[in-house]
Amino acid sequence: MNVFLTLFWLLHAAVAGQAGQVGHDQAKSSLLGNVWHAALQASQKGQSGGAASPAESGDPGDPQPDAPKVKGIYVTAYSAGGSRLSSLLGLVDKTGLNAMVIDIKDDNGYITYKTDNPELTKMGTPKSFIPDIGKLLNTLKAHQIYPIARIVVFKDTVLAKNHPELSYVTGSGAVWQNGNGDSFVNPYRKEVWDYNVAIAKEAARLGFKEIQFDYVRFPEGFEKKADSLKFTKTDESRVDIVSDFVKYAKQRLAPLGVRVSVDIFGYAASVPAAEGIGQDFVKISNGVNVISPMIYPSHYGAGWFGQKDPDKAPYATIKGAMADTRKKLDPLGGKQPIIRPWIQDFTASWLGKSHYIPYGAAEVDAQIKALKESGVNEFLLWNAGNKYTPEAHY
Known part of the structure; x- marks a missing residue:
């Protein structure tokens, strides 16, 4: 499968510019999906597709045993600290939603x-996007x-520019x-681990019940860049160093009584370990309380789960x-950890005419139905602009 791994990450790097359209850490094109679909089609023949009964709480030492079945939305720091918060609070109050995932360290760092x-x-650079963090937590309560x-852990342009020694440097000496235009910091640097864990500790002391780590990986296609960068x-593998960070973070945060969750590529559940970026679905899942695969239908290519256009088949895609x-x-x-996927509440118009559909209540409901039928009762909704569908049955 090494050939297919290489093709996958090369293609991912080529289309990574789409990431800004939704602002999250996923594989993003039908081209990517086609490569993996071809690679896996033979190996999937004859395998049982039945879902096993779920573990309601995977970790017997769950630090939040009284937590609700989380049904949450992503909220940027701008929304959390600005006028949009009021409408988002209203949405949660009037629906079955009950949680918010809020940027405490954002995609820039x-x-x-x-x-x-x-x-x-x-090491960090604070900005007052959220003017009064204490007031925000009191409001949520x-x-x-x-x-x-x-x-956001290893994607950190701010830290990379301020501390090039913690990042990857080109032959010309530039970060x-x-x-x-994004830069990453190096998972092999323990200072980076401790910095992000320190942010998590402060978030826990402020009143957050869970820490969700995103971009827990090396840059896309890193196996093709590593030899040219300083x-x-x-000697530890990229997969092991990333998994070690997750375990380390969980151990350090355990005394504070918060859950630890990690966002991971949706594709990671369907493919072998991605050695290039250092993500292994099972190894990372072993070190967290909650795993959140990003399974947006728009990010699976033609042929995935038997669908010509997965974006147009939200139910079947989520089931697969x-x-x-x-x-x-x-x-x-x-x-096993709690499974709490990210699902889609945005329209992927960039897929091109006839390859996407507008997403609204019916499409969100179809994804939630597929999760429930798979024994998964928790989910998170992603919309980069924080514009969610109030008519959906959450």
């Missing part, structure tokens, strides 16, 4: 609220909203950037993605 914590300001702090590394997730995680038995 900014800490999104004012902090005087020297452990954070030594008053509305009985389960608060989740999203921390490496991807096609979107960076610190050890969950069947693959079960195959990965059911062998973990009682140690």
